[in-house]
Amino acid sequence: MRPGVERSVEGGAYDGSSELELLKLRAAECIDKAAERLGALSRAIWSQPELAYEEHHAHRVLTHFFEREPPAASWAVQPHYQLPTAFRAEWEPPEARAPSAAPRPLHLGFLCEYDALPGIGHACGHNLIAEVGAAAALGVRGALEGLPRPPPPVKVIVLGTPAEEDGGGKIDLIEAGAFTNLDVVFMAHPSQENAAYLPDMAEHEVSFCHPGWSTVAQSQLTATSATGFKGFSCLSLPWSWDYSVTVKYYGKASHSAAYPWEGLNALDAAVLAYNNLSVFRQQMKPTWRVHGIIKNGGVKPNIIPSYSELIYYFRAPSMKELQVLTKKAEDCFRAAALASGCTVEIKSGAHDYYNVLPNKSLWKAYMENGRKLGIEFISEDKMLNGPSGSTDFGNVTFVVPGIHPYFHIGSNALNHTEQYTEAAGSQEAQFYTLRTAKALAMTALDVIFKPELLERIREDFKLKLQEEQFVNAVE
Numbered sequence: 479m480r481p482g483v484e485r486s487v488e489g490g491a492y493d494g495s496s497e498l499e500l501l502k503l504r505a506a507e508c509i510d511k512a513a514e515r516l517g518a519l520s521r522a523i524w525s526q527p528e529l530a531y532e533e534h535h536a537h538r539v540l541t542h543f544f545e546r547e548p549p550a551a552s553w554a555v556q557p558h559y560q561l562p563t564a565f566r567a568e569w570e571p572p573e574a575r576a577p578s579a580a581p582r583p584l585h586l587g588f589l590c591e592y593d594a595l596p597g598i599g600h601a602c603g604h605n606l607i608a609e610v611g612a613a614a615a616l617g618v619r620g621a622l623e624g625l626p627r628p629p630p631p632v633k634v635i636v637l638g639t640p641a642e643e644d645g646g647g648k649i650d651l652i653e654a655g656a657f658t659n660l661d662v663v664f665m666a667h668p669s670q671e672n673a674a675y676l677p678d679m680a681e682h683e684v685s686f687c688h689p690g691w692s693t694v695a696q697s698q699l700t701a702t703s704a705t706g707f708k709g710f711s712c713l714s715l716p717w718s719w720d721y722s723v724t725v726k727y728y729g730k731a732s733h734s735a736a737y738p739w740e741g742l743n744a745l746d747a748a749v750l751a752y753n754n755l756s757v758f759r760q761q762m763k764p765t766w767r768v769h770g771i772i773k774n775g776g777v778k779p780n781i782i783p784s785y786s787e788l789i790y791y792f793r794a795p796s797m798k799e800l801q802v803l804t805k806k807a808e809d810c811f812r813a814a815a816l817a818s819g820c821t822v823e824i825k826s827g828a829h830d831y832y833n834v835l836p837n838k839s840l841w842k843a844y845m846e847n848g849r850k851l852g853i854e855f856i857s858e859d860k861m862l863n864g865p866s867g868s869t870d871f872g873n874v875t876f877v878v879p880g881i882h883p884y885f886h887i888g889s890n891a892l893n894h895t896e897q898y899t900e901a902a903g904s905q906e907a908q909f910y911t912l913r914t915a916k917a918l919a920m921t922a923l924d925v926i927f928k929p930e931l932l933e934r935i936r937e938d939f940k941l942k943l944q945e946e947q948f949v950n951a952v953e
Contacts, residue, residue: 498927501621502847502920504713504849508620509613509916516613516915517908519543524605524903524952527594530641536592537563540608540638547616553636559847560654561647565638569619573628583631584932586922587657587878588615589665589871591642595655601894602643603902609917610666610885611636618926623773631928635660639870644761646829648870652877660878662840662925662935665871666914668902669884669893672853673861674841676884677795715895720831720868721792721804725751725811729820731784741782745775747818748786766803767793793868795833807911837943839934840881840921847920851913876946879939881921885914 509516523536544567546551552569559566570583590611591604615636622629641647651657719798722945727748732741755768762768770790776783791808794800812817845855855861871882887910889901901907925932 483830498923500921501625501852501927505617505621505919505923506626506851506916509617509912509919511620512613512616513908513912515543516609516616516912517610517905519905520605520908521913523608524600527599528592529596529645529953530593530647531561531563533563533640535639536608537565537638539744540590540592541565543612544636551621558844559638559639560651560656563638563640563650564647564656565636566656567615567636567638569615570624570633571629573895580631583633583755584926585633585635585660586618587635587637587660587663587715587880588612588922589639589648589663589874590636591640591665592638593641593643593647594915595894598894598896599899600902601752601896601899603893603898603907604642606668606887606902606907606911607665609721609911610830610918611664613662613778613912613915614918614922617916618922621919621923622926630926634940637663639926645883646831646870649831649873651732652873656876657874661932662922663874663878663880664918664922665880666883666885667869668887668907668911668917670886670890671884672855672886673884674845674848674850674855675834675836675861675882677862679834687751721794721800723788723790723792723804723807724825724843725788725790725933726823727751727786727815727820728823729782729784729786729818729819732782732816734780734782738782742784742819743782744818744820746790747814747820747822748772748775749813750814751788752816754813755807758806758810762803763794763799766799767791768803771898780793782784829870831868832871832876834869834872835937835939835946837879837881837938837942838877839931839938840879840925843924844881844883844921844933846925847924848883848914848917851917853913853917876943879935881918883917886910 479607519539522539526535528534528536541555541557542556544565547553553567554569588611590608592608593604594600595602615634618634619660619860622632637651639648639651641650655665668736725748727744729742729747730740732738734741749772752770752772755770759768768790770788772786772788774785774787776786790807792800792803810821811824814820845853848855869882871880874880875882885909887901888904889898889906891897891901925935
């Protein structure tokens with residue numbers, strides 16, 4: 479089929495855009511019909527928050543949702559897919575299930591997150607992320623099921639991805655091959671505004687846990703995509719490279735009043751390291767982020783602490799810059815150990831979070847559909863230069879084209895606050911959540927029935943991978 483020619487919604491010659499628009503309306507109607515079930519799904523996850531890799535209740539609720547979705551057995555569910563709390567649910571038109579010589583179906587993935595934050599529950603609204611992913615998938619399926627003739631070959635895949643807040647479950651799933659053969663992936667994240675894209679920053683995890691003097695590991699952070707490109711990831715600002723470290727200092731205990739000179743104060747080392755990094759902030763670039771806590775500082779005031787521990791996150795817009803930042807941070811940690819007479823242990827974390835690669839063709843299609851539903855988006859300038867954080871979805875965008883828009887939920891509360899937890903569980907959030915799911919479903923239908931859009935999406939993906947490889951390969 480030549481570029482610019484759309485597939486018929488019934489598999490034959492295409493009569494115009496009106497048929498596709500009717501399909502989109504049908505998808506929205508299907509989501510509205512499932513609104514009560516979807517709201518109950520979200521509330522069940524929200525009411526019992528669970529931490530990374532421990533989302534057993536949320537996992538059970540989601541897998542049961544798809545296993546029981548009428549008609550019976552319409553979704554093929556793998557309940558423990560590669561990880562104990564991950565899952566995979568697949569649907570394809572009945573005609574496609576019979577062996578045939580038909581072309582390979584288009585594989586569209588909808589991602590669900592459902593882990594919570596310690597102490598404050600679903601303060602990042604992951605219950606709503608799970609709902610959006612499930613709802614959008616139901617909308618696409620409902621639209622395609624209503625066609626009088628078989629639709630183009632397509633498979634709708636829902637991936638339950640645990641441990642976004644800590645650990646990087648999507649990275650585990652990438653390494654296990656869960657994203658192999660997916661053509662486009664969709665998800666959406668609750669926020670204070672509507673944005674089709676935010677350039678989430680890269681983050682690298684490191685724990686200082688090796689005995690004696692150690693260097694902060696300079697991670698390879700190499701990604702291999704379906705197109706064969708290998709390279710480092712760079713942030714296009716808001717989301718970036720992300721690096722976390724746990725720093726452990728070992729000193730010597732002694733009585734604080736009777737024999738203080740016999741001790742080596744590990745808390746002093748932690749305080750010095752904290753202050754070293756605070757002083758260093760004056761020379762940090764505006765796009766760098768450093769934030770940390772002292773997790774352990776001793777047991778009693780009259781015992782000189784023999785052990786202390788800090789946890790830090792470092793974020794930068796490119797791997798090159800992250801290496802510079804973490805080297806300077808390493809010097810701060812070493813200096814504190816030297817000054818206090820303590821030793822330091824360093825260990826690198828399991829996963830690094832890449833920046834989210836933008837796919838302009840995809841988010842433009844999403845914005846077009848969202849505006850039809852009344853979504854008011856922030857400007858492109860604000861979108862590309864606003865503040866943000868890090869997500870393991872960034873790693874996904876290095877292996878498959880994807881979209882990760884943000885959506886307002888009816889509250890001005892900030893993420894990672896108790897107020898946002900309350901907002902994420904409110905009835906008001908439901909309208910905005912389902913509206914976003916409709917926009918994702920409509921965009922997925924564009925991908926299915928507009929081959930020229932899919933081609934542009936793939937070209938954008940290849941181009942961004944090449945750009946990232948160049949930016950981070952230059953010495």
